[in-house]
Amino acid sequence: MDLGSVLAVRARCGGPPGHSVDVSASFLGRRGFTRFDVEDAVGAALAGRLGLAYHPRRAGARPPEGGLSWRVTIVEDRATVAVRVGARPLHRRQWKTVGVPGSLHPPLAAAMVVLAGVRAGERVLDPCCGAGTLAIEAAHTGAFATGMDVDPAALAASTHNGRGAPVRWARADAGALPVATAGVRRVLLNPPWGRLVERAGLLARSPGLLGQEVRRVLEPGGTAVLLVPESRPAPSEFSVERRIPVALAGSRLAVLVLR
Ligand SMILES: C[S@@+](CC[C@H](N)C(=O)[O-])C[C@H]1O[C@@H](n2cnc3c(N)ncnc32)[C@H](O)[C@@H]1O
Numbered sequence: 001m002d003l004g005s006v007l008a009v010r011a012r013c014g015g016p017p018g019h020s021v022d023v024s025a026s027f028l029g030r031r032g033f034t035r036f037d038v039e040d041a042v043g044a045a046l047a048g049r050l051g052l053a054y055h056p057r058r059a060g061a062r063p064p065e066g067g068l069s070w071r072v073t074i075v076e077d078r079a080t081v082a083v084r085v086g087a088r089p090l091h092r093r094q095w096k097t098v099g100v101p102g103s104l105h106p107p108l109a110a111a112m113v114v115l116a117g118v119r120a121g122e123r124v125l126d127p128c129c130g131a132g133t134l135a136i137e138a139a140h141t142g143a144f145a146t147g148m149d150v151d152p153a154a155l156a157a158s159t160h161n162g163r164g165a166p167v168r169w170a171r172a173d174a175g176a177l178p179v180a181t182a183g184v185r186r187v188l189l190n191p192p193w194g195r196l197v198e199r200a201g202l203l204a205r206s207p208g209l210l211g212q213e214v215r216r217v218l219e220p221g222g223t224a225v226l227l228v229p230e231s232r233p234a235p236s237e238f239s240v241e242r243r244i245p246v247a248l249a250g251s252r253l254a255v256l257v258l259r
Contacts (some may be wrong), residue, residue, distance in 0.1 A: 003049055004210060018068030021047040023054075024056045037170040037177040042072050042081065073254075076094040093153040095165065099155040100130045102196040104227070108246065108255075112188055115242070115257050116225040122185040125217060127174035130197075132158025132167065139165045143186070146179075148172040153248035175202025175209035179217040181194050187214050187224040193232070211235025224258040234258055 003143070007085040011017075023036035023046070035060040046068075047054035055063040093106045104184050112134060118124055120142025126134040129147030129248045131154065138145040139162075146168045159169050172178050174191070191210055202209055214224050214238035224238065230252040234240045238258035246253045 001081060003046075010083055010085050013085045016066070018052070018065060018066065018086050020053045020055055020067035021050060021070065022057065022063035022067050023070045023072060025050060025072040026055065029076075031074075037070055062088065066239075081154075084237050095136060095163075096131070096133065096161055098131055098160050100151075100154050100197075102158050102190070102192070103131045103157075103210075104133040105248070106133055106137060106189055108192075108227075108248070109137040109188075112225045112227065112238070112255060113137045113141060113257060115244070116186045116188055116223045118186050118188075120230065123183065124186045125179060125184040125186060126188045126190075127172070127175075127177055127193045127214065127217075128189060129158050129169070130154045130190070132161045132169070134190060135167045136162050136165050138186070138188060139167045144168075146170065148174065148177065150174070172199040173203070174213060175206060177213045177217055181229075182219045183217050185219050185222045187218055187222070189214065189224060190227045193229060195229070206236075211237045221259075226256045226258060228254055228256060230254050 010084045021043055023039040025035045025042065026036070027035065040056055040058065043054040043056060055067060057063065066087060071082045072085065073080045073198070096106055117197070118138050118141050122143045123145045124138040124145045125149045127150045129135050132147050135145040135147035135158070149155050149158065150171065150173045152171060155169055155171055162169065192203070199207055218224060218245040225235045230245065234256050240256055241259050242257040244255045246255055
């Protein structure tokens with residue numbers, strides 16, 4: 001690896017100088033080694049070449065702030081080695097300080113925003129917003145986002161997380177949304193499935209209202225992106241454009257892109 005030019009690009013992008021080395025590795029498939037073996041092998045080599053200390057993650061300790069953080073991903077016989085530009089991991093959003101049960105990891109929410117094709121200026125709705133992750137990630141693209149939830153505690157969390165973000169929050173039941181027919185271009189949805197989060201309000205008695213309401217408020221040609229347990233069918237009101245499997249904290253889920 002040409003470390004000199006990699007670190008020069010990082011510095012040009014505003015990356016601060018690092019005073020140590022840490023590595024986070026992952027791989028697909030069965031291997032005769034662990035992720036920690038990969039981290040130690042790559043970390044020792046990088047630290048040796050850069051003349052810096054290496055901080056292993058094997059014992060579970062979080063590396064000190066201000067280090068050069070490297071990422072190794074092995075797929076089949078190819079390893080990709082990347083270096084973080086910023087001082088902090090981007091997946092740890094500074095705005096997300098409060099969660100609710102079932103709250104989304106922000107990078108998954110950001111991926112759902114991309115899959116929905118959200119663009120600046122579009123109207124976007126999350127009708128079951130919880131701590132607001134999807135609506136806030138959508139607002140960061142320049143969209144006009146609205147987050148609704150029936151639970152006042154969820155709205156308190158989303159309002160707190162969303163301070164400073166241009167998102168409108170409202171208390172509403174997703175079974176009878178206070179939104180005009182064809183009033184939004186994109187719907188982002190991580191609904192309650194009665195596992196980690198119970199359905200409340202109208203959805204407790206009539207879960208099918210959710211699909212009907214999302215269909216009603218969506219503009220013709222608009223997109224809904226929905227996170228569901230892997231085996232769950234899509235709401236019958238929609239056709240599935242893409243079904244993307246997602247493994248999340250031991251659960252098998254799917255992101256559905258619906259039209
Ligand atoms: C899985 S959580 C959403 C988590 C959210 N995506 C986040 O990142 O924090 C589902 C949410 O649906 C809400 N909910 C349950 N029944 C509802 C209903 N009838 N109308 C609107 N929201 C409802 C719950 O209060 C909960 O906040």
